[in-house]
Amino acid sequence: MKMPLLITSEKFSGENKMDEELFHVLNSKEERWQKRLEISQKERKTLISITLCLPLKYRTDQKYKELFLEFCNIYTKYCEENGVKLKNAQGLDGFDGPCIFYLSDSNAIEVKKISSKFEESEKPFRIMDIDIMDENQNPIGREEIGLPPRKCFICNNSSAACVKAKTHSKSDLEKKIKEYFLEGKEIIKNVNIFSKKY
Ligand SMILES: [Zn+2]
Numbered sequence: 001m002k003m004p005l006l007i008t009s010e011k012f013s014g015e016n017k018m019d020e021e022l023f024h025v026l027n028s029k030e031e032r033w034q035k036r037l038e039i040s041q042k043e044r045k046t047l048i049s050i051t052l053c054l055p056l057k058y059r060t061d062q063k064y065k066e067l068f069l070e071f072c073n074i075y076t077k078y079c080e081e082n083g084v085k086l087k088n089a090q091g092l093d094g095f096d097g098p099c100i101f102y103l104s105d106s107n108a109i110e111v112k113k114i115s116s117k118f119e120e121s122e123k124p125f126r127i128m129d130i131d132i133m134d135e136n137q138n139p140i141g142r143e144e145i146g147l148p149p150r151k152c153f154i155c156n157n158s159s160a161a162c163v164k165a166k167t168h169s170k171s172d173l174e175k176k177i178k179e180y181f182l183e184g185k186e187i188i189k190n191v192n193i194f195s196k197k198y
Helices: 017-043 062-081 108-121 123-127 159-165 170-193
Strands: 046-052 087-094 097-104 128-133
Touching: 017 046, 017 087, 017 097, 017 128, 046 062, 046 108, 062 097, 062 108, 062 123, 062 128, 062 170, 108 123, 108 128, 123 128, 123 170
Parallel strands: none
Antiparallel strands: 046 097, 046 128, 087 097
């Protein structure tokens, strides 16, 4: 697990807007990481952190934030139906986009397994990143439960391979994001009608 970079404000002073944006994003990531540690050390329970796995402009877009919250609701129902109760929801809406934390008395490995299944249960859930930390502040990765790295946002290859080879253009990515948004809206509508599914 890579620790987020600790950066200082002097580093970007007087530089261009992109650096400033990067500075704020990294700061928000750091803030989120510290918050995770703080909650975990205090509560000593399995900690779930959910963020949006999208470019910054979508992460901070109100429409996508609303979709994110709806997906989080579906996720809590999904967990409950699989015997995992989530509690003490806390939100953090930083420069970097929204984040929701939950605590659970269930074993971290168990929660990771259910969460990974959830992420793969519907295509649009690909926009969510569900991170699990055990009661001793150890992040639980996919490899710990025997799963390969997450697939690419667009195709079936590993995400890392596509990023490295720059397989997909920015417009392909944006097209996919919009597709997921519309499909996500449909899922929410169906959950409301057939609420038994989740
Ligand atoms: Zn790909």
